[in-house]
Amino acid sequence: MSTFNEEYSVPIKSAADIVVARQKGRALAIQLGFNGSDPTMIAAAISEVARNIVNHAKSGEIVLSGIYDSRRHGIQVVARDDGPGIPNVDQAMQYGFSSNKGMGVGLPGAKWLMDEFDIQSQVGKGTRVSMRKWVT
């Protein structure tokens, strides 16, 4: 089980890094035993949170890791940036709300794709989105 204890960090500096992050995420998901449409769900969720970094914070990172508890295992995706932060997180999590030209689908969509979703943001400090999905 210790095979997957490593963390993969993907720096997100430009839109091209979004593709790298989701490909790494998909590869790790498959390695962890996700099957069917799950790797694609995970890749799509990573794509959305990585895009959030590019659109709002300019740079940050995506950290991917395998997670375990006594009964199950899964994947954790943390998206971290030192951007301007989100003044109203509840609003940002509303479907269709966008502070810029986006569709307002990214964050709520990523939440739907994963099993667990947590977002913390401080204005002027940055945002941290943590998502988990378990192998079923």
Next chain:
Amino acid sequence: MHVPILKQGGYLIATIQSVLSDADLLQLRDDLADRVGQFRSRGVIIDVTVLDVIDSFATRTLRGVAHMLKLRGADTVIVGIQPDVAFAMVQLGLTLEGVGTALDLEEGLAFLNAKAKRGGVVARTGAAARRSPPGAHDSQIKRGGSRR
């Protein structure tokens, strides 16, 4: 990665060859807008079979491409969305509303042919080409071939 655009009769076929970055997608949009004018195309097929994920940005861009090409007088059909990719799009609440979709290239061509016939599309370059009123009989419509 650059997306090659092939001319097939009155249609253009853009087959995406590898996973695309945002910049590639925008490049494709601009290329298609140019080519539709250059070749006077009435239909465009975008084959997205190889795309691993169609996220909110890709959806918005594809929708934008289709609507822009429509304003240039060409119908767009997106073909080859994979089952998992479609499922993830549904989960994300993403739709390609107002954009034609088809299973694969073959179905895409059939879609455009059917649309051309039904919608009373006239050859762009035909001197005698006249726009038929809605509901006009197909035989009134001058087209390159009489397939289907």
